[in-house]
Amino acid sequence: MHNSKMSTYSLEEVAKHNKRSSCWLVIREGIYDVTNFMKEHPGGEELMFEQGGRDSTELFYAIGHSTDARMLMAKLKIGELCDEDKAKIKGTAGKSDSLNATPFKGGVSAWIYPIAIAIGAALLYFSPMPQGPN
Ligand code: HEM
Known part of the structure; x- marks a missing residue:
């Protein structure tokens, strides 16, 4: 879902926010202000700070958050990447619409539901029929 009320920023603008006093991350096509969250990040403040002003999509998902x-x-989101720069983000070029449509799905987690449904169906199929009166 696209939220048109959100501000859009260029990669150039985001890159300026690589400071302790203002630290932003790009994840997928969203811009996140982690200035205050950094110190509380369970993965470490420094690790997060190193990504300040940059596209940290791959790292964020590689960790399996x-x-x-x-x-x-989602609460830290302050805006989105401007359309011109969406294509520049590694791995998302040409896929921006589908990524926007399912911001949190992808990778292994996307397979959990279909697999669970398949297992459920198999269990039903192989379970004994309920006993009738005969
Ligand atoms: C807005 C962005 C981010 C948020 C809200 C966030 C939040 C969290 C949270 C809540 C955890 C605890 C485990 C979990 O619930 O999955 C965690 C763990 C971790 N995060 Fe992040 N994170 C963000 C970005 C990043 C980035 C960009 C990196 C990589 C540089 C990173 C690296 C890690 C690592 C390595 C752990 C694992 C710590 C461990 O298992 O001991 N995180 N993060």
Whole structure:
């Protein structure tokens, strides 16, 4: 879902926020202000600070952040990357629409539901039929 009320920023603008006093991250196409959160980051303040002003999408997902982390992240969102720069983000070029449509799905987690449904269906299929009166 695209929120048109959100501000958009260029990569150049984001790059200026690589300071303790103002630290922003790019994750997918969102811009996150982690200035105050850095000190509380369970993965470490320094690790996060190193990513300040940069696209940290790959690192963020490589770590396998939990749903909790992703909900926290949503609260830190301050805007989105401007359209011209979306294509410059590694790995998302040409896929921006599908990424926007499912911001938190992808990777292994996207397979959990279909696999769970398949297992459920298999269990039903192989379970004994309920006993009738005969
Ligand atoms: C807005 C962005 C981010 C938020 C809200 C966030 C939040 C969190 C949270 C809540 C955890 C605890 C474990 C969990 O719930 O998954 C965590 C762990 C971790 N984060 Fe982040 N994180 C962010 C960005 C990053 C980035 C960019 C990196 C990489 C440089 C990173 C590296 C790590 C690491 C390595 C851990 C694991 C710590 C451990 O298991 O001991 N995080 N993060």
